[in-house]
Amino acid sequence: MGRPQRHQIVDHFQVLQITIWVIGLMGLSVGRFMVERLFTIRITDYNKTTGSLVGEITWKTLNSIHLIRGTLNGSKLTFTEEEAIKPGGAHLNVVYTTRISSNAAKGTWVDRGDKSTGEVLISGP
8 A cells, every 4th residue: 555645734734834824624513413614723833743732723704712722643633622812602622533634634533521423524725
C-alpha cells in the first residue's frame, strides 16, 4: 500500500505554521432528526516536532468560543474543547477524533459530559 497523500491542512501545519481557519460540520441525532451545527476552528499554535496544537473553536449559532488542544499524528487529528473563552450553548470536554484524507478530516465526536456522540466533517476554506 502506498503512502497516503498529505492533506492541505497538514501542509499548512507543517510548512507554513500560520493561523488557519477551517470550517466543520457536526451531526447530532435527536430522535429521528439530524441536527447540524457549523463551527470554525482557528489553529493558533502548532509544534511540528510533537504534533501538539492549540486553537479555538467558534460556534456562531451557539454563541460560544472554546480553547482546543490536540495532536496531529500522521493523518490522525484529535482535539478536545477544554476551556470556555466565551461561554455559551456549546459543551466543554467534547473530544474529536478524525482522519485527514484528500480534502477533509472526517471522524467522530464524544461529549464526555452527557455521553452523546456523533460524526464530524472538517474541510478547508
